[in-house]
Amino acid sequence: MTATDPALTALAQGWCALSLLHGRIEAHIERALQGQHDLSVREYSLLDVLSRQHDGEGGHLQMKQVADAVVLSQSATTRLVTRLEDRGLLERYLCPTDRRGIYTNVTRAGLALLEKARPTNDTALREALDAAAENPDLAPLVRTVETLKTSVPA
Template identity: 80%
Template sequence: MTATASGTTVTGTPAAPAPVPFGLACGWYALSLLQGRIETHLEHALQAHDLSVREYSLLDVLSAQHDGDGGHLRMNQVADAVVLSQSATTRLVTRLEDRGLLERYLCPTDRRGIYTNVTPAGLALLTEARPTQDAALREALADARTDPRLVPLVETVEQLNRAAKR
């Protein structure tokens, strides 16, 4: 019996699963697996609002800005917050701006700076999509709890959520 690239033997019997990595790689594998599962679940749910996970994240981050010192984020800060490169963030901002969900304007005190704000239409879409995103996140975490490798990470996410609410 020889294993094939598909993971089954020539006789059709399933091959043994790939060994689970140990040590630090095991933790990274679990974190990557959890992130991938959550993102896939959120991506599917947010399609109902014609939003991707990154678009939702960008609207959410930018909706938390405020006027005053430190109230607006520079593009590199936005890129870090939504975990994208600066060029990918700029393209994402442009797409949402084209849809009328964001607007850009020059910083009144530093003409080199460009700010990005969520428009009323963007805020309305974010408000409409937030319950969907929250429910999908809860579902994804509940599903992840069925995998023993992911339980400690799910518990950590839940602890972080509780701490943020305090």
């Protein structure tokens, strides 16, 4: 394959379209969440992921799992957790069965903010997808996103 190979060019164009769609969606949601709730997309995602934890077997995530779920490095995730902990939205505690493990829970204030922010996130996502669907290059990707029913494992 050469740099001018049509298959490679098509692949690069597809990747550019996907990247463009992601960027537009994220930017639109970011503006909405920041403007109405003083939350970034990453902060919202972290609160959302952690709010789905439960007390059953495997119900609490380790920091690496959290980092994978919000698509950040472990160090960036730790900094994000610290920022939200400082705001009173998260709390950390030692794992009761393994004193080396530290878990993170969403506080009542964090759950309340998440509940208020969820409709904003959902509306902004719908708006961004609708706007992108008007672009012929992005419309097929939007249709694909709209048909996904479950999260794709990493």
